Amino acid sequence: MSASRFQATPANSEDDPALRAILAHTSLPGTLSVTLEREPSFFRGCPDAHRHDVVAVRDSDRTIAALGSRCERAAWVQNQPATVGYLGDLRILSPYRALAGRILIEGYRYIKELEKTRPTAATYTAIFEDNIPARRALIGGRAGLPHYLDLGRLHCPALLVHPWARCPKSRRFTCRVATEADFPVLADFLNTTFRQRDLAPVHSAADFIAGQRWPGLKAEDFIMAWENGTLVGCIALWDLRAFRQIRVQAYQGWLHYARPIISSAMALLGWHRLTPPGVLVPAAFASFFAVANHDVGLGRLLLRHARHAAARRGISLLFTCLHEGDPLLPVLHGWLAIPTVGRLYEVSFDGQARLTPERPPHVEAALL
Numbered sequence: 493m494s495a496s497r498f499q500a501t502p503a504n505s506e507d508d509p510a511l512r513a514i515l516a517h518t519s520l521p522g523t524l525s526v527t528l529e530r531e532p533s534f535f536r537g538c539p540d541a542h543r544h545d546v547v548a549v550r551d552s553d554r555t556i557a558a559l560g561s562r563c564e565r566a567a568w569v570q571n572q573p574a575t576v577g578y579l580g581d582l583r584i585l586s587p588y589r590a591l592a593g594r595i596l597i598e599g600y601r602y603i604k605e606l607e608k609t610r611p612t613a614a615t616y617t618a619i620f621e622d623n624i625p626a627r628r629a630l631i632g633g634r635a636g637l638p639h640y641l642d643l644g645r646l647h648c649p650a651l652l653v654h655p656w657a658r659c660p661k662s663r664r665f666t667c668r669v670a671t672e673a674d675f676p677v678l679a680d681f682l683n684t685t686f687r688q689r690d691l692a693p694v695h696s697a698a699d700f701i702a703g704q705r706w707p708g709l710k711a712e713d714f715i716m717a718w719e720n721g722t723l724v725g726c727i728a729l730w731d732l733r734a735f736r737q738i739r740v741q742a743y744q745g746w747l748h749y750a751r752p753i754i755s756s757a758m759a760l761l762g763w764h765r766l767t768p769p770g771v772l773v774p775a776a777f778a779s780f781f782a783v784a785n786h787d788v789g790l791g792r793l794l795l796r797h798a799r800h801a802a803a804r805r806g807i808s809l810l811f812t813c814l815h816e817g818d819p820l821l822p823v824l825h826g827w828l829a830i831p832t833v834g835r836l837y838e839v840s841f842d843g844q845a846r847l848t849p850e851r852p853p854h855v856e857a858a859l860l
């Protein structure tokens with residue numbers, strides 16, 4: 493192997509079919525092994541990137557051996573609106589895995605150049621805890637790779653949605669779906685609730701207009717909770733299936749053997765069966781989940797509203813994401829769910845930390 497065999501280059505819309513094919517053919521390992529696909533367009537299926545750079549590491553015959561994305565996003569950092577970088581979509585095609593070292597070094601050299609020319613307040617990424625190959629390859633400051641500074645666990649359970657999930661009732665709170673007229677108050681509420689939480693999106697009312705920053709999201713996907721005329725909580729059911737899809741590739745370990753039994757038992761009890769391998773998961777995201785004063789009871793109420801909205805659309809899994817230090821974490825207890833845990837990392841090329849897990853960061857499950 494010569495040192496120049498692999499070259500990192502920018503990928504563009506001409507590479508779109510090749511990039512989509514790589515996503516469809518490279519699964520993420522874990523108890524539930526999935527591919528994260530992006531049909532019909534790789535580039536349009538990447539929400540919340542006011543700039544999206546894709547690095548393609550090519551073999552000497554120009555074949556793409558690996559890819560990675562760097563997205564610039566508007567987010568809160570130390571109480572201030574800032575631009576942050578998110579690294580995602582890392583995939584090395586299986587035949588090239590034995591050469592991962594050289595490929596990763598080329599790819600990260602390119603990302604480092606981008607970081608130099610377009611500096612951000614911080615760069616971050618997330619890796620599933622049971623993605624051992626990724627953690628082995630990336631963590632630990634290997635030669636030519638940046639430092640991955642651990643910012644703690646992300647609890648991203650896939651909550652099971654019963655098809656007959658009922659609409660919850662509350663005497664204390666009035667819950668209703670949003671209209672476009674609510675966008676300014678929603679943006680204010682989210683900004684007030686999350687401005688102390690590093691990496692949470694900075695919102696503006698205009699971003700919520702359909703087809704703008706949040707593809708596939710409409711006003712009526714938001715549920716707002718009011719108390720005595722004041723907005724005290726919100727959540728959105730974000731269905732991104734027209735842009736990004738999750739396909740089950742395999743159930744591993746105990747779930748491989750237990751799935752048929754669990755699935756039959758669930759069907760008997762009126763639940764959706766567990767999605768079989770090869771099939772897209774009918775999943776959506778409980779997004780923009782915010783409550784005033786860390787009110788866990790209100791959090792549960794809103795999550796039940798999202799579950800009800802999901803059931804009405806035939807969605808069987810609802811993902812959300814809370815950091816291990818999030819005061820709302822108890823909201824996730826007591827649900828029937830497939831536990832999924834990730835780890836959040838600051839990616840630092842100079843070894844300096846810009847973010848701290850002391851104030852729990854906040855990331856949206858749909859944007860990982």
Ligand SMILES: CC(C)(COP(=O)(O)OP(=O)(O)OC[C@H]1O[C@@H](n2cnc3c(N)ncnc32)[C@H](O)[C@@H]1OP(=O)(O)O)[C@@H](O)C(=O)NCCC(=O)NCCS
Nearest residue numbers: 519520582583584589590592593619625626628629634635
């Ligand atoms: C994550 C992924 C890119 C890691 O690649 P990998 O090939 O599994 O990584 P490995 O740690 O096994 O590395 C392969 C070889 O490269 C070497 N290597 C890796 N990084 C190196 C480095 N920085 N310097 C020198 N050698 C290195 C390893 O030592 C290993 O060589 P060996 O087999 O002789 O020991 C790859 O598994 C992948 O694409 N997975 C699917 C998608 C995915 O999970 N993406 C991550 C989402 S967060």
